[in-house]
Amino acid sequence: MLYERSLTIENRLQTVLQLIETGEYATPDLAEEVGVSIPTISRDVTALRQRGYDIHAEREGTTWRYVLFRAPTKKQVGSALQSRRRPR
Numbered sequence: 001m002l003y004e005r006s007l008t009i010e011n012r013l014q015t016v017l018q019l020i021e022t023g024e025y026a027t028p029d030l031a032e033e034v035g036v037s038i039p040t041i042s043r044d045v046t047a048l049r050q051r052g053y054d055i056h057a058e059r060e061g062t063t064w065r066y067v068l069f070r071a072p073t074k075k076q077v078g079s080a081l082q083s084r085r086r087p088r
Helices: 004-022 027-034 038-050 074-084
Strands: 054-060 063-070
Touching (some): 004 027, 004 038, 004 063, 027 038, 027 063, 038 054
Antiparallel strands (some): 054 063
16 A cells, blocks of 8 residues: 555554553653654654644653643644645
8 A cells, every 4th residue: 555654654643642641651661552662752752743742751750751731733733734745
């Protein structure tokens, strides 16, 4: 399928976002839960931030976890997608 890789990435981003929303996961935990490498999770979090998700790393005792402070508005999502498109 032509767009299978894009669909796989998009589905993974949604899974990562759902896990981050719980506030219980750090990068290694997310990687294990999703079944990808730690660098892949870091890229996924960066991609979600670029889409307007306000994701922060928060220290909890001796560990860190990701916390979603705010989801983007529809206008922000549209603007982020528009800026990523390449002119033809």
